[in-house]
Amino acid sequence: MTAxxxxxxxxxxxxxxxYHRGRPLAVQVLWFAALNLLFxxxxxxxxxxxxxxxxxxxxxxxxxxxxxxxxxxWPWKLRVGDDVWIGEGxxxxxxxxxxxxxxxxxxxxALLCTGSHQRRSPTxxxxxxxxxxxxxxxxxxxxVVLRGVTVGAGAVVGAGAVxxxxxxxGAVLTTPTALTTPDGSGAVAxxxxxxxxxxxx
Numbered sequence: 001m002t003a004x005x006x007x008x009x010x011x012x013x014x015x016x017x018x019y020h021r022g023r024p025l026a027v028q029v030l031w032f033a034a035l036n037l038l039f040x041x042x043x044x045x046x047x048x049x050x051x052x053x054x055x056x057x058x059x060x061x062x063x064x065x066x067x068x069x070x071x072x073x074w075p076w077k078l079r080v081g082d083d084v085w086i087g088e089g090x091x092x093x094x095x096x097x098x099x100x101x102x103x104x105x106x107x108x109x110a111l112l113c114t115g116s117h118q119r120r121s122p123t124x125x126x127x128x129x130x131x132x133x134x135x136x137x138x139x140x141x142x143x144v145v146l147r148g149v150t151v152g153a154g155a156v157v158g159a160g161a162v163x164x165x166x167x168x169x170g171a172v173l174t175t176p177t178a179l180t181t182p183d184g185s186g187a188v189a190x191x192x193x194x195x196x197x198x199x200x201x
Contacts, residue, residue: 010122010123011124014124015125016126018126018128019126022074022076022077027056028074030056031056034052034056035072039052040068040069040070041068042068049066049070050064053066053072053078056075057075057076058072058075058076058078058080060080061080061081061083062082062083063082063083064080064082064084064086065086067086067088067090069088070088070091071090071091073093074095077098078094078097078100079097079099080100081101081102081104082103084100084103084104084105085105085106086106087106087108087109088108088109089108090106090109090110090111093111093113093114094112094114094131095126096114096131096147097114097130098112098114098130098132099130099132099133101132101133101136102135103135104133104134104138105137105138105139107139107142107143107159108142110139110140110144111144111145112131112133112139112145113144113145113146114131114147116129127147128147129147129148130147130148131145131146131149131150133145133150133151134152134169136153137151137152137154137155137156138155138156138157139151139157140156140157140158140159142159142160143159143161143163144163145157145163146162146163146164149167151163151166151167152166152167152169155167155170155171155172156171156172157173158173161173161174161175168181169182170182
């Protein structure tokens with residue numbers, strides 16, 4: 001069911017259908033306590049952040065550096081390869097799984113967001129999908145990667161850019177809708193992924 005164009009939204013009717021947190025409420029509460037009391041703090045040793053994530057079900061590789069003020073919504077929906085850097089203030093909104101390959105850099109203030117809503121749903125239901133960063137990719141400072149997007153191996157999402165669609169391997173995305181291909185052929189339109197009526201944030 002979709003709402004007529006221009007119709008008012010009824011957020012009171014929101015059901016959250018299709019979204020599963022993946023752990024009991026007690027575990028969720030424990031994680032939010034650990035996140036806010038320890039994980040994000042500047043004084044909490046960086047070497048202890050990967051073990052803390054693993055304790056809550058994350059798969060985290062070796063030699064992973066996670067700076068302070070990094071926020072991870074659900075660790076049990078996170079997979080990180082070896083030799084990954086996650087910069088200060090990055091935010092991983094993983095309502096659905098986020099997979100980060102080896103040798104990936106997620107810079108300061110970047111946002112990886114697996115959540116969205118169906119803009120034509122009268123009750124604004126979820127339209128979530130996983131995010132994948134393939135090996136060797138780079139999400140630069142304050143860049144955004146939205147739900148359902150795969151950033152290909154060796155690709156770059158430039159500072160402040162918004163990846164609404166898949167970024168091909170080796171490509172460089174510098175605006176929300178244009179990217180430069182590895183062969184230097186210039187800017188091309190980025191391919192949109194996901195359902196047409198499921199608006200991305």
